[in-house]
Amino acid sequence: MTTTDISTLGAALRAVLGDAQVISDRQELRTYECDGLAQYRVIPALVALPRTAAECAATVRACVDAGVPFVARGSGTGLSGGALPHAEGVLVVTSQMRAxxxxxxxxxxxxxxxxxxxxxxxxxxxxxxxxxxxxxxxxxxxxxxxxxxxxxxxxxxxxxxxxxxxxxxxxxxxxxxxxxxxxxxxxxxxxxxxxxxxxxxxxxxxxxxxxxxxxxxSPESVRTLLAGFAGTDQAGAATSAIIAAGVVPAAIEMMDALAVEAAEAAVRCGYPAGAGAVLIVELDGPAAEVDAQFTDVERLCREHGAGEIRVAADDAERALIWKGRKSAFAAVGRISPDYIVQDGVIPRTALPEVLRRIAEISAQRRVRVANVFHAGDGNLHPLVLFDDAVPGQAEQAEEVSGAILDICIAHGGSITGEHGVGMDKVGHMPRMYSDDDLDTMQLLRCAFDPRGLANPGKVFPTPRLCGEVPGRRRGVHPLQEAGLAEVF
Amino acid sequence: MTTTDISTLGAALRAVLGDAQVISDRQELRTYECDGLAQYRVIPALVALPRTAAECAATVRACVDAGVPFVARGSGTGLSGGALPHAEGVLVVTSQMRAxxxxxxxxxxxxxxxxxxxxxxxxxxxxxxxxxxxxxxxxxxxxxxxxxxxxxxxxxxxxxxxxxxxxxxxxxxxxxxxxxxxxxxxxxxxxxxxxxxxxxxxxxxxxxxxxxxxxxxSPESVRTLLAGFAGTDQAGAATSAIIAAGVVPAAIEMMDALAVEAAEAAVRCGYPAGAGAVLIVELDGPAAEVDAQFTDVERLCREHGAGEIRVAADDAERALIWKGRKSAFAAVGRISPDYIVQDGVIPRTALPEVLRRIAEISAQRRVRVANVFHAGDGNLHPLVLFDDAVPGQAEQAEEVSGAILDICIAHGGSITGEHGVGMDKVGHMPRMYSDDDLDTMQLLRCAFDPRGLANPGKVFPTPRLCGEVPGRRRGVHPLQEAGLAEVF
Missing domain, CATH: 3.30.465.10 (Uridine Diphospho-n-acetylenolpyruvylglucosamine Reductase; domain 3)
Known part of the structure; x- marks a missing residue:
């Protein structure tokens, strides 16, 4: 997009949104160069700040008329680069639509x-x-x-x-x-x-x-405990035992020793000193149910080797327990200059094995990995630590981070649990999906966005040329190739 | 499709599936002429009975190559005519894939x-x-x-x-x-x-x-009660009170006097004689929770005027209570030669008002309506009774049935809760959705099925010519028409 093109589009957007709602100053644009995934930075050509649905639609129309890509952004806290701007596009920020x-x-x-x-x-x-x-x-x-x-x-x-x-x-x-x-x-x-x-x-x-x-x-009753274990094996076994007992906790969160150390350094949440892993278990629901099940949970934690078990006596104590967990990502900044937040999923039953494999890789490559995760549903958040000032460390960390996803896939899991594909995991999609699966998804994208202007370059590794659709996608049908045999 | 075309396609299918898996005999084909919605009957050109996914794919490929529509059918119990055959198409029956x-x-x-x-x-x-x-x-x-x-x-x-x-x-x-x-x-x-x-x-x-x-x-504990009320107003108020108390029952079902009469005649389920409405409330979960909440439910039923309350003492008694409810549709055949099963949704809070409106219309048009429904989520199943042998009654019943859907829409509800659109409600879709909404849905259909061969004529009132997509769909953009004002 030439400078003239940008000015023309900027003028069109200002006519619709008003001057104050369109940003074209290079310094101001820089504010928007990344979301929560700061490894990638791109300065958008323009930022639009619509205040209504009609203004938002008009913004998109102006982009379509100019043939310019647009990327939506909320608060910009995403961790997969989904809101990473397009250098020749408009970043549409919805932060002024707050009613x-x-x-x-x-x-x-x-x-x-x-x-x-x-x-x-x-x-x-x-x-x-x-x-x-x-x-x-x-x-x-x-x-x-x-x-x-x-x-x-x-x-x-x-x-x-x-x-x-x-x-x-x-x-x-x-x-x-x-x-x-x-x-x-x-x-x-x-x-x-x-x-x-x-x-x-x-x-x-x-x-x-x-x-x-x-x-x-909101539940009648909420009860929360924090249990310290010798290591993640024991905490993982306790998790499995709780689920196997038929309890569906509101949450079961696990943090390993390194994550506990980081959280403690950052927010002084009073987690058990020297614990190899901690488990946060929260139950909610009718008081009668919660009280009965909470007793079971405490017993199961003890049976699986919990040392200290702390039960939150009130809302303030519960908030402190959660503060350590919720600030864990940021807290890792206290123990490492740089880190990658990874996000993968595994079947809950594979938890102990996957954690052992992560520990092995961490030891082999001499890259520290802190584990914080939603243990109940097998959603891992390994934090891969490195120092960008030391040559080669960033690359090593990227390798370990990628290897962790490979482990997740090998154990029947997925490359993202809740952070999305965005920019970050585009390259991993073919490891989860066949070409046919990805093509089928892109049928939907082409139907909605035949021009490919809505957040291009995200989610799909190879943008389909929408003209290829519809019709048979390869010369020979897989069933013909397979002689009508099962193709899966 | 000419007779020759049918023979050619039949031969192609036999080559893939084997002789026994393809039906072309007119008498045998008649078995498949309708699903649970027997008002509509169409004899398919052919029936295919694939035994594997590969055979099913090959069947579809043969249809695509011949340019012939195909309709999938499971057990054929659907109530909206979704599996109604296409006269010039293949009915693909999955009943042999039962592993x-x-x-x-x-x-x-x-x-x-x-x-x-x-x-x-x-x-x-x-x-x-x-x-x-x-x-x-x-x-x-x-x-x-x-x-x-x-x-x-x-x-x-x-x-x-x-x-x-x-x-x-x-x-x-x-x-x-x-x-x-x-x-x-x-x-x-x-x-x-x-x-x-x-x-x-x-x-x-x-x-x-x-x-x-x-x-x-499966829950540790299940408890079920049947409560008789003077009428649906009282039973509806009890339902609202139970939900408002924060109880989430596994089920709350309501039947009005006519539905109770029919069920009693058919299966002798022992519902309270002379009740204007009955409520079945089932709680499940941990025993501690169920017992505590069950006491509340009983109390709330009494406070809202329940006469007889029967608590199922064991599985057999629970099964008997459910037998009346689950056989209610068929049971209506005992009290009326013919009937339409309607299916609509309303916000639970509109329940008393909507039931009153249905009663009014029923009285005005002199058409009996029995009400059986999932009261907890506002999913109504009015049964509109008629005698096809009396000229004009079928048309009157259709009118009342349609008017009931209008009432649902007017109260912020939907034209189907769980039976689907199928053939039956195609004409009602424009009353729920704007052209733009329907066009957007059909983008997906065109992406998957540009030839329009998969179950054509169902769900969407006006099949889109898929060539129209993509691009601006009308000459003037609605935002331009509206001068950028809010379009909703």
């Missing part, structure tokens, strides 16, 4: 704009005894629109499910610039569930302008 | 072929203490493949969710004849959630050949 439009406790719904902060939804619902269940560690700053784009998880998703389970309706701007509604307030709408496909599509199918979320009744 | 391939209690998953009967999954999982949660009333005969196509619900979906919440992976034959996998065993897969879009797509995006379902741990 909570309705809280409807009787219908167990809230209607919010995409820039609304995750935690603010729960705060608005609290007076009625409700909350918004998905709780990423970044919930104090991340936006609902970004949560929708990434299908964000959180510690309590073990019991309550991911963002996709808590969004019942969306208003979105399609890559054509049309405003459409997907889903609604009802639990199940006739026709295709495009809502489900849109949630987690990382900005490649359009931009969310309104979100109807399910509100969850 | 349960794996039950994996540790992973809480089972892998089954599409023809497997819903209840058989629960039976296979029972020895491990698990079951498959979605339980349509037809669960003894309906197939998992059909459940996937229709996103089937059931009485226990109030607590446990619909089919879409219990399917984590699919193998499907696309309308191109490709075998692809959507999702997997992990709770969240990277890339688009095509799985969610496929579930409930009513055979218009392809045919399911393998289903990975989530298994649900």
């Amino acid at each position: 909570i439009r309705a809280v409807l406790p009787q219908d167990e719904r809230a209607v919010v704009e995409p820039g609304v902060i995750n935690l603010h939804v729960s705060r608005a619902a609290a007076p009625y005894g409700y909350h918004y269940a998905p709780d990423p560690s970044s919930q104090q700053v991340c936006s609902i629109g970004g949560n929708v784009a990434e299908n964000s998880g959180g510690a309590h998703c073990l019991k309550y499910g991911f963002t996709t389970n808590h969004v019942t309706g969306l208003e979105v701007v399609t890559p054509d610039g049309d405003l459409v509604r997907l889903g609604g307030a009802a639990p199940d709408a006739p026709g295709y569930d495009l809502l489900g496909a849109f949630v987690g599509s990382e900005g490649t199918l359009g931009i969310t302008t309104e979100v109807t979320v399910r509100l969850t009744r | 349960i391939r794996a039950v994996l209690p540790q992973d809480e998953r089972a892998v089954v072929e599409p023809g497997v009967i819903n209840l058989h999954v629960s039976r296979a999982a029972a020895p491990y203490g698990y079951h498959y949660a979605p339980d349509p009333s037809s669960q003894q005969v309906c197939s998992i493949g059909g459940n996937v196509a229709e996103n089937s619900g059931g009485a226990h979906c109030l607590k446990y969710g619909f089919t879409t919440n219990h399917v984590t992976g699919l193998e499907v034959v696309t309308p191109d004849g490709d075998l692809v996998r959507l999702g997997g065993a992990a709770p969240d897969a990277p890339g688009y959630d095509l799985l969610g879009a496929f579930v409930g797509s009513e055979g218009t995006l392809g045919i399911t050949t393998e289903v990975t379902v989530r298994l649900t741990r």
Whole structure:
């Protein structure tokens, strides 16, 4: 895009949004050069800050008319580079669309704009005894629109499910610039569930302008304990025993020794000194159920070697236990100048084996790895530590981080649990999916975005030329090749 | 399709499937002329009975090569005509794909072929203490493949969710004849959630050949009560009070006087004589929780005017209570020669008002309506009674049935809760969705099925000519028309 092109598009956007809502100054643009994944930095050609759905649609229309890519961004806290700008594109920032439009406790719904902060939804619902269940560690700053784009998880998703389970309706701007509604307030709408496909599509199918979320009744009782173990093997065995006993905790989180050390250094959360691993187990629900099951959980932790078990006596003690966990990523900055936050999933049953393999690789390559994870659903967050000032360390860390994903895949897992593919994991997609699987996904992308202007370069390793669709995709059909034998 | 064309395609299918797996005899074909919605009857040109995924894919390929439509059918129990054959097409029946391939209690998953009967999954999982949660009333005969196509619900979906919440992976034959996998065993897969879009797509995006379902741990305790009320107003108020108290029952079902009369006549379930409405409330979960909440439920029923309350003392008594409810549709045949099963959803809070409106219309038009429904989630099943032998009654019943859907829409509800759009409700889709909304859904259909061969004429009122896509769909963009004002 030439400088003239940028000026023309900038003028078109200013005509629609007003001067204050369009940024073209190079220094100001730099503020937006990355999201939470700071390894990648790209300065966008322009930033647009729409205040309404109509303005957002007009912004997309202006991009389409100019043939310029656009990338949506909420609070910019994503960890896979999903909101990384395009150097020749417009970054559409939804942070000025922050109205909570309705809280409807009787219908167990809230209607919010995409820039609304995750935690603010729960705060608005609290007076009625409700909350918004998905709780990423970044919930104090991340936006609902970004949560929708990434299908964000959180510690309590073990019991309550991911963002996709808590969004019942969306208003979105399609890559054509049309405003459409997907889903609604009802639990199940006739026709295709495009809502489900849109949630987690990382900005490649359009931009969310309104979100109807399910509100969850806040539990009568919440009880939380912190248990210290000799190592992750013991803590993992305790986790399996708790699940096998039929308990569905609201959350089971594990941190290994290095992660505990980091959290302690950063926020003084009072975790057991010298523990090889800690487990946070939280139960919620009716008091009768919680009390009965909590006794079981304590017993199972002890039976699997827990030393110190601390039960939160009140909300303040519970908050302190969670503070260590929720600040763990940032806390690692206290013990290492640089680090990579990895995100992978494995079947829960593979937990001990996978942790041993990670420890082996860490030892072999002499790269420290701190493990923080949602143990209950096998969602690992290994933190790979390095010092960028030491030549070669960054590359080594990248290798170890990639090797960890390979281990996840080899154990029947997935390359991302809740942080998304974004820019970061594009190269890993072919390790999870066949060409046919990826082609089938891209059918949807081509249908929504035949020009390929919505967040290009993210999610899919090889952008399909949409003209290739439809029709047979290779010369010979796989069933013919296989002589009608099973192809899987 | 000429007779010669049919013979040619029949020969091609026999070459792939074997003689016994292809039906072309007119008398035999008649067996397949309708599904559970017997108002519509169409004899297919051919029936194919594949035994494997590869055979199913080859069947679709043969149809594509011949340019012939194909319609998938499981057990044929659907109530919206989704499996109604195409007169010039092939009906692909999956009833011979009935293997349960794996039950994996540790992973809480089972892998089954599409023809497997819903209840058989629960039976296979029972020895491990698990079951498959979605339980349509037809669960003894309906197939998992059909459940996937229709996103089937059931009485226990109030607590446990619909089919879409219990399917984590699919193998499907696309309308191109490709075998692809959507999702997997992990709770969240990277890339688009095509799985969610496929579930409930009513055979218009392809045919399911393998289903990975989530298994649900069977609850420690189940308690069920039957309460008789003076009328639906009182039973509705009790329902609202139970939900407002924070109880999430496994099921809350309501039947009005006419439905009770029918059930009693058919299966002698011993419902309270003369009750204006009955409520079935079932709680499940840990015994401590269930016992505490059950006392609350009993009290709330009494406070809202329940006369007789019967608590099931054992499994046999529970089964008898459910027998009345689950056989209610068929039972209506005892009190009326013909009837229409309607299916609509309303916000639970609109229940009393909507029931009053239905009663008014029933009285005005002199058409009897029996109400059976999932009260907890506002999913109504009005049964509109008529006698086809009396001229004009069928038309009147159709009018009343349609008017009931209008009432649902007017109260913020939906035209189908769990039976699907199929053939039956195609005409109602424009009353729920704008042209833009329907166009956006059809983008997906065109992407998967540009030739329009997969179950044509179902779900969408006006099939889009797929060549129209992509690009601006009308001459003037709605935002331009609206002068950039809010378009909603």
